[in-house]
Amino acid sequence: MSAMESVDGAVRTLPSIGRLSRGLLSRGLLFGGVHGRVGLSPSSRLLPPAPPSQENVDSQKTTFLLRKQWTLYSVTPLYRFSDTHLKDYARLLSAFIAAEKQKGLAVEIGVELGIKVAISSLPDLRGSDRDQAAILVQLSSRSPASPKNSEEKVIWSGWFCSVSGDDFSENVPEDFTCLPLFLANGAESYTSIVGSWFQKTFDCCFRRLAISPLNLSWMAAMWTGCKVDKTASAMELVFSVPHLPQPLDISYAIHPEDAKALWDTVQKTPGEITQEEVDVFMDCLYSHFHRHFKIRLSATKLVKVSTAIASAHCDGIIKFLQSQYLTGVLMLLTELAISQIQ
Numbered sequence: 001m002s003a004m005e006s007v008d009g010a011v012r013t014l015p016s017i018g019r020l021s022r023g024l025l026s027r028g029l030l031f032g033g034v035h036g037r038v039g040l041s042p043s044s045r046l047l048p049p050a051p052p053s054q055e056n057v058d059s060q061k062t063t064f065l066l067r068k069q070w071t072l073y074s075v076t077p078l079y080r081f082s083d084t085h086l087k088d089y090a091r092l093l094s095a096f097i098a099a100e101k102q103k104g105l106a107v108e109i110g111v112e113l114g115i116k117v118a119i120s121s122l123p124d125l126r127g128s129d130r131d132q133a134a135i136l137v138q139l140s141s142r143s144p145a146s147p148k149n150s151e152e153k154v155i156w157s158g159w160f161c162s163v164s165g166d167d168f169s170e171n172v173p174e175d176f177t178c179l180p181l182f183l184a185n186g187a188e189s190y191t192s193i194v195g196s197w198f199q200k201t202f203d204c205c206f207r208r209l210a211i212s213p214l215n216l217s218w219m220a221a222m223w224t225g226c227k228v229d230k231t232a233s234a235m236e237l238v239f240s241v242p243h244l245p246q247p248l249d250i251s252y253a254i255h256p257e258d259a260k261a262l263w264d265t266v267q268k269t270p271g272e273i274t275q276e277e278v279d280v281f282m283d284c285l286y287s288h289f290h291r292h293f294k295i296r297l298s299a300t301k302l303v304k305v306s307t308a309i310a311s312a313h314c315d316g317i318i319k320f321l322q323s324q325y326l327t328g329v330l331m332l333l334t335e336l337a338i339s340q341i342q
Contacts, residue, residue, distance in 0.1 A: 044274040045218065045335075048226055048309075048328025062124055063323055065159075070183040071191070072209035072316040074337035075160065077176035078202035083121055083133065089201075090119040096197045097139070097190075116140045116152055127164030127331055132179055134161035139190055156186030158194055163330040168338045181330065181337040182206065183318070209316045209337055213302040216312060219332070221278045223309035224256075224263045226325055232256035232308035237285070239300035250300060252289055256308060 094117040101114070118138045125134035136159045140152040160179035162169065169178035184191045195206045211219075224235060234253045241248040266281045267273065286297045303314045310329050311319045318333065320326055 042275070044272055045222070045332070047222060047271055047273055048325050048331065061122060062326060065326065066320050066323055068157075068185050068319065070185050070318050070320075072211075072318060072333065072337070073182040073184065073195075073206045074209045074340040075180055075182045075198075075207075076205045076341055077172050077178050077180075078198070078204050080175055081177040081179075081202050083135065086119040086121065086135070090117045092201070093117045093119070093137070093194065093197050097193055100193050114141060115155075122159065122161070125159075125161050125163065125327060125330065127162075127327060127334075128166060130166040130169070131162045131164065132169070132177055134159055135179060137194060139186070139194075156184070156190040156194075158182060158184040158186075158191065161330055161334070163327050163334045165334045165338055168341075180341055181209075181334045207340060209333075209340060211312055211314050211316055211336065213314065215332075215336060216302045216305045216314060217278055217282050218273075219310075219312055220305045220307070221263065221266075221281045222273055222332070223305075223307040223325075223329075224259045224281075225267060225273070226307075226309050226322075226328075228308045228322060233306075235259045235308075236304075236306040237302060238304035238306075239297055240303045241300050249303070250295065250297070252285070252297070254285065 094115070097115055097117065116139070118136075118140070120136050120138075122134035122136050126132070136157070138154050138158075139156040140154045142150060142152045160182050162179050162181065165178060165180055168180065172178055182195075184194075198204060199206065220235065220237060234255055237252040237254075239250045239252065241250065262284055263281060266277050266284070268277065289295060289297055301314075305312050307321075309322050309325050311321070318329070320329060
């Protein structure tokens with residue numbers, strides 16, 4: 001179904017976000033494997049690229065993405081999506097949201113609906129010119145008690161992106177647009193509605209993206225090696241202890257200079273990181289903890305990593321803290337999203 005034909009869909013009952021991850025056959029499964037750096041457990045990865053010039057880093061177009069909690073999803077390729085029709089998509093999505101709020105009653109497109117929808121492009125968030133520019137979706141609203149000329153408040157944000165995902169996009173048919181990573185901030189009800197509309201309109205499928213303990217350990221090592229200008233916060237690892245009547249988490253904080261010094265003794269190839277180096281780095285941290293507290297962290301589950309660059313939780317929650325490494329973090333997240341689609 002094309003985007004211009006989906007107006008009638010605004011009056012239909014919406015599936016829940018849980019159904020979104022099962023409702024349609026994942027198109028990514030039809031496109032075959034992807035060769036190169038993308039994979040479930042690669043033996044090596046490139047480190048985040050060096051930050052660009054400071055004048056480009058502080059762009060207001062992307063700094064609003066920092067220090068917010070984003071929930072991760074993987075998205076199969078979008079069928080007949082075009083970034084030249086973003087205003088039309090915003091208009092149709094606005095009607096779709098209004099129909100859900102009014103319990104299925106049809107509404108006139110263009111009438112003031114209480115929630116304003118804006119869909120725009122974020123061309124800075126891509127790894128190369130071959131990547132599709134990121135797409136930002138924002139829902140904003142004005143309180144009924146506020147003056148008509150008052151500023152609207154953003155109540156929900158979501159964005160699609162692909163950073164260095166060109167290996168995957170080269171293997172899909174021409175009518176499909178690859179934006180495999182989706183990040184949402186705001187009420188789950190809006191995530192469900194927006195996801196439903198994109199699914200119906202572009203025949204795609206959303207699925208929550210969890211982060212395995214293995215990939216969390218990669219993040220800990222990769223982000224420890226990144227340089228930050230100002231005083232960095234401590235690296236914190238959170239572990240969950242299994243097989244206990246009550247949940248128990250262990251928090252392990254490492255001074256950033258100590259963590260960086262350890263990583264510098266482990267890393268061998270500049271600009272690249274290997275699975276062996278990650279294993280050695282984590283084993284050294286485990287040994288240090290066991291020596292002081294007699295607790296074997298290898299018997300627990302790594303559930304969260306926090307560094308000066310970003311923080312990530314195994315449930316698929318991410319928070320970006322440094323704008324200059326935003327695309328570097330998104331590169332790894334794009335890889336994980338693509339590996340889940342295949």
